[in-house]
Amino acid sequence: MAQIEGFKVRNFRALKDVTVGKLWNQQDAPALTPMTAVIGKNGVGKSTLFDAFGFLADALKVGVEEACDLRGRGGFRRVRTQGHNEPVEFEVYYREDVDARPITYELAIDLDGSGRPFVLRERLRQRRKRQTRGRPYSFLLLNNGTGIAWKGETEVSSIDDAKPGFDVGQLIERIRAEPEAEESRESEVVELDDKRKLGIATLGALRQHPRISAFRRFIEGWFVSYFTPNAARSLPMAGPQQHLNVLGDNLGNVVQFMEREHGGRFQSILNRIASKIPGIEKIDTERTPDGRLLLRFNDRGFEDPFYAQQMSDGTLKVFAYMLLLEDPNPPPFLCIEEPENGLYHKLLESLAKEFRDHATGKKGTSQVFVTTHQPYFVDALEPEEVWILEKGKDGFSTVRHASDDEIVKSMVAQGLPLGGLWYSDYLDAR
Ligand SMILES: Nc1ncnc2c1ncn2[C@@H]1O[C@H](COP(=O)(O)OP(=O)(O)O)[C@@H](O)[C@H]1O
Ligand SMILES: [Mg+2]
Structure with a gap:
């Protein structure tokens, strides 16, 4: 299972310089766990850290300029840390699976001469096989839209771009002048047409760059949830869809897909989900004359079912998350902001447990990253x-x-729950 071991953010709103987990040059730091929660009071930057993941996923899809405007971010000038003129930077340290050599992805975004955000720098690097120490070698290096991509699946070029005096411009000239030289055959000079698009988006679409493609697919797979219960209440046009989208407004379509794919197992999946939502006895579907699928929830104590439109925010939310976890191809990374909103504390406990089981299960399905200020959620977690x-x-x-x-x-080792300690101010800085 792919695992993000560390994430560094610089100059992104209140995150002037924040790292969670491990980086290639901070090997003693503890790696992020399969289930990770970030806690804190109001205004400390939880939403910002959550949105840093969302920003990266958006930037891959739509480019950096549009990503700065999406989801109420308000443009680059509001995204960049106030009072600073440095580039906004991200660093992701991750492993494709437990045995894989970790990969580092670095991205820096700045304003160009015309005042529009562009990709200033981008780099992917990985240690060579059997190289256990020292700097990892780049296999993608882009400055201002121009750079080098090293081909091949495993062995990296002999060029150490971290050596003092390394000049990417010089190397590009050499590669162009001597296309038959070994270092030239291993690498390719790349010039991007659009500096607002990520290089990993463009090059990751090409077969000759399998490692870049794999990284692109990984980020594309992230599920950064911007779920709102009202979106889940919308009645989309019929049409099965395999995956829940980040807004949650295709809940009915996903249910339709599951019904089609799972046939006989479909109702038992719904029953299993229902058993995990306290107060819900049964979930099933009803087909409208125009082919849409209505979701019906049988609430304990009521004879007639409720439709999704009438259900509580919390129930819909838990249903959406549970459905996500039932996805046969679950996202490698699931990022959720304050799952507690709208949830009764019992509901929250079962949700925390489900996430945890999912993240740490034998199959190891999705890594889960949550921001929260709910002690009940934190009770389920280890330090x-x-x-x-x-x-x-x-x-x-x-x-x-x-x-x-x-x-x-x-x-905690003596049995005191972590959320309770937080509630009693034991987690405050001393
Ligand atoms: N461009 C910026 N530069 C510096 N700080 C910012 C910027 N934009 C917002 N902030 C600060 O970020 C904080 C909001 O963080 P947020 O992630 O919403 O907190 P939380 O979700 O933990 O309540 C506010 O204190 C706000 O002052
Ligand atoms: Mg917040």
Whole structure:
């Protein structure tokens, strides 16, 4: 299972410089766990960290300029940390699976001469086979839309771009002048037409760059949930769809897809989901004359079913998440902001448990990343799984790992639930 081991954000709103987990040059830091929660008070940057993942996923799809405008982000000038003129930067440190050598992806975005955001730098790197120490080697290096992509599946070029004096311009000239040289045959000079699109989007579509393609597919697979219950209440036109979208407004289509794909098993899946939502006895569907599928929920204590349109926000939300976890091809990475909103605490506990089982299950399906300020959710978690965001005196966010605190660790080991400790201020900085 693919796993993000670390994520670094610089100059993105309140996240002036925040890292959760491990990076290629911070090997002693603990890697992110299959289930990770970021907690903190209001205004510490939880939504911002969540949206940093969403921004990256959007940037891959629509380019950096449009991503700055999407989802109420308000354009680059509001996205960049106030009072600073440095590029907005992201770094993802991840493994394709447990045995794979980790890959680092770096992206920097800045304003061009015309005041529009563009991709300033992009880089993918990985250690060579059997190389256990030192700098990983680049297999994609782009500055301002021009750079080099190293071909091949496994072995990386002999060029160490981190060596002092390395100049990508010089290397490009050499590759062009001597196309038959070994280093030239292994690499390809790339010039992007559109500097607002990510290089991994363009090059990742090409068969000759399998590693870039794999990374592109990984980010494309992220599910960064911008779910709203009202979207889930909409009645989309009939038509089965395999995956729930991030807004959740195709819930009915996904149910239709499952009905078609799973035939006899469909009702038992709905029954299993129903058993996990306290208060719900049965979920089934009803076909409208124009071919749409209405979702019916049988609430304990009521004779007649309720339709999705009448169901509570919380129930719809849990249903949507459970359906997502039933996806036979679940997303490698599931990012959810404040799942507690609209949820009764019992519902929240069962949701936390489901996420956790899903993330740590034998099959290891999706990595789950959650932001929350709900102690009940945190009760289900271990200190290794929890990161605490705080606001520094300068107004910028800082982050701590809950397991750094020996007292907290030993109290949890003695059976005290972590959320309760947080509630009683034990997780506050000392
Ligand atoms: N461009 C920016 N530069 C610096 N700080 C910002 C910027 N935009 C928003 N903020 C700060 O970010 C904080 C909001 O963070 P947010 O992620 O919404 O917090 P949370 O979700 O934890 O409640 C606010 O305190 C706000 O002042
Ligand atoms: Mg928030």
